[in-house]
Amino acid sequence: MTVALPEQATRKYDLGFARWVRDNVNGGAKMSMCMQCGMCSGSCPIGTEMDQGPRKLFMMIRAGMKDEVFNSSTIWNCTSCYNCTVRCPRGVPVTYIIQDLAAKAVEFGYVKKVENARFAKAFWWSAKTFGRTDERLMTAKYYFSFGLVEGMKRGLANLKIAIGMVRTKRMHIGMPHKIKDTKGLQAILAKAAEIDARESKGGA
Amino acid sequence: MSDTKKFTYYPGCSSLGSGAHLDRSIRAIAPKLGVELEELEDWNCCGASVGHIEGGQLANTSLSGRNLAHAQQQGPQDIVTGCAACYLNTHGAAEKIKSDVKLRENVNEALGAAGLKYDEDRRVRHVCEVIVNEVGLDKVREAVTNPLDGLKVAGYVGCQTVRPFAETEGGGEYDTFDDPQFLDDFIEACGAEAVEYDVKTACCGGSVSVMKPEKTLHLIKKILDAAVEADADVIATPCPLCQTNVEMYQDAINKKFGTDFNIPVVFYSQIMAVAFGMDGKKDAALDQNIIKATKLEAAAK
Numbered sequence: 350m351t352v353a354l355p356e357q358a359t360r361k362y363d364l365g366f367a368r369w370v371r372d373n374v375n376g377g378a379k380m381s382m383c384m385q386c387g388m389c390s391g392s393c394p395i396g397t398e399m400d401q402g403p404r405k406l407f408m409m410i411r412a413g414m415k416d417e418v419f420n421s422s423t424i425w426n427c428t429s430c431y432n433c434t435v436r437c438p439r440g441v442p443v444t445y446i447i448q449d450l451a452a453k454a455v456e457f458g459y460v461k462k463v464e465n466a467r468f469a470k471a472f473w474w475s476a477k478t479f480g481r482t483d484e485r486l487m488t489a490k491y492y493f494s495f496g497l498v499e500g501m502k503r504g505l506a507n508l509k510i511a512i513g514m515v516r517t518k519r520m521h522i523g524m525p526h527k528i529k530d531t532k533g534l535q536a537i538l539a540k541a542a543e544i545d546a547r548e549s550k551g552g553a
Numbered sequence: 554m555s556d557t558k559k560f561t562y563y564p565g566c567s568s569l570g571s572g573a574h575l576d577r578s579i580r581a582i583a584p585k586l587g588v589e590l591e592e593l594e595d596w597n598c599c600g601a602s603v604g605h606i607e608g609g610q611l612a613n614t615s616l617s618g619r620n621l622a623h624a625q626q627q628g629p630q631d632i633v634t635g636c637a638a639c640y641l642n643t644h645g646a647a648e649k650i651k652s653d654v655k656l657r658e659n660v661n662e663a664l665g666a667a668g669l670k671y672d673e674d675r676r677v678r679h680v681c682e683v684i685v686n687e688v689g690l691d692k693v694r695e696a697v698t699n700p701l702d703g704l705k706v707a708g709y710v711g712c713q714t715v716r717p718f719a720e721t722e723g724g725g726e727y728d729t730f731d732d733p734q735f736l737d738d739f740i741e742a743c744g745a746e747a748v749e750y751d752v753k754t755a756c757c758g759g760s761v762s763v764m765k766p767e768k769t770l771h772l773i774k775k776i777l778d779a780a781v782e783a784d785a786d787v788i789a790t791p792c793p794l795c796q797t798n799v800e801m802y803q804d805a806i807n808k809k810f811g812t813d814f815n816i817p818v819v820f821y822s823q824i825m826a827v828a829f830g831m832d833g834k835k836d837a838a839l840d841q842n843i844i845k846a847t848k849l850e851a852a853a854k
């Protein structure tokens with residue numbers, strides 16, 4: 350859990366949101382180093398599928414455009430290729446910032462229907478329940494999060510792939526893979542969530 | 554072998570599914586390279602690229618924390634993994650915990666709920682980095698008994714095997730971000746030809762390709778186009794997600810772009826197993842490739 354968001358900026362030069370990002374987003378403290386050179390956006394393999402590249406997204410953060418930032422497809426189509434991060438001349442951890450903005454968008458209720466949010470839910474469910482990712486169950490959960498009909502459609506579209514995977518023993522049939530100490534793992538994750546809640550309240 | 558080096562081996566979830574052939578071939582070639590792999594006790598998922606979204610940063614880091622704590626219990630040896638994403642997450646978490654006292658405190662408080670602790674700094678390494686820095690190419694060449702003469706291989710490195718850690722001190726400074734040589738070196742050490750392949754660190758779309766392939770098929774197409782243009786018999790990669798993405802979407806790409814790709818995508822470790830004279834199925838796991846690598850199969854003992 351994170352410190353509550355500031356209001357959307359209504360006047361020019363409102364740094365409320367930029368400050369919030371600095372203090373609450375993973376890597377955000379380094380964002381002030383950004384000099385808007387565009388190296389990140391120029392290196393991005395998937396800019397065509399983004400509302401704006403990382404450079405512009407960072408500019409929007411400075412401009413206090415909170416809603417536009419959290420609704421941007423940029424944070425959902427980043428592939429985590431780390432081109433931007435290794436090339437940024439100012440040492441801004443661009444990928445980490447974008448990844449965490451995505452998490453914050455979910456936390457603050459901006460996106461419910463986005464594919465990634467559904468996928469992340471299905472993934473975490475598997476990791477938490479079994480301690481391991483069961484690609485098969487996770488995918489099924491993801492597909493059916495779209496509803497029964499859409500789920501069948503997505504499943505069928507990939508049926509050939511799934512059959513190939515089963516045939517080559519890259520997808521198993523049977524019980525999910527599980528770690529031995531699922532209880533211990535769940536206790537760790539519950540504790541971590543508790544610490545997060547405590548720290549955001551105490552303003553650590 | 555006299556100078557065997559021991560590692561705690563973290564196979565990652567893909568080893569139980571789509572990347573089973575990476576795991577199998579790594580375990581097969583390791584002894585030939587003087588590497589002993591002892592599996593990490595009760596290892597769990599690393600959180601991949603999405604764990605933080607639903608679970609939060611601390612819970613996600615604690616996933617790696619639990620693995621690190623188990624490694625600490627298991628002995629002083631470094632951790633090694635063959636999965637790019639597991640490497641990225643586990644190495645990244647270890648580095649962060651090392652430099653952030655508060656994070657270490659919080660992770661340990663969480664680990665305490667299961668009676669675990671992580672109070673040292675463990676090196677987390679990638680199999681490829683270990684082959685470059687510990688094993689050395691000479692030893693790879695020495696292990697080759699079945700040189701793959703005439704096999705043309707496009708070495709596709711992908712992103713996360715080299716980014717963002719390959720040029721860092723913690724990452725062993727084993728290669729460069731943009732133009733890494735290690736994969737071509739492995740291929741040539743096996744007696745095969747590494748074709749000119751300038752898209753070697755282009756991105757396959759990663760997990761976005763899994764969720765929404767319609768947005769990334771054009772990226773994978775570039776990787777395939779360049780391989781065909783270079784007249785490669787096979788694409789080789791170190792990353793389990795790249796292998797799956799580039800292999801399984803060829804049908805969809807053919808449908809969308811009217812192409813006729815049908816090019817096998819294998820792991821460098823499968824190529825090594827064949828070149829080391831090992832069994833094509835049992836060791837090289839070539840039976841687990843959906844698009845059959847026929848030339849490599851023919852070369853296998």
Ligand code: SF4
Nearest residue numbers: 383384386387389437
């Ligand atoms: S590359 Fe770095 S400095 Fe340049 S625009 Fe991107 S984040 Fe800013």
Ligand code: SF4
Nearest residue numbers: 393427428430431433
């Ligand atoms: S990490 Fe994300 S934002 Fe950065 S270059 Fe890659 S896809 Fe673009």
Ligand code: SF4
Nearest residue numbers: 565566567599638639
């Ligand atoms: S990256 Fe993938 S394979 Fe590796 S542990 Fe995480 S989920 Fe499992």
Ligand code: SF4
Nearest residue numbers: 711712713757759794
């Ligand atoms: S090439 Fe693809 S799967 Fe491999 S690391 Fe990059 S995005 Fe991930």
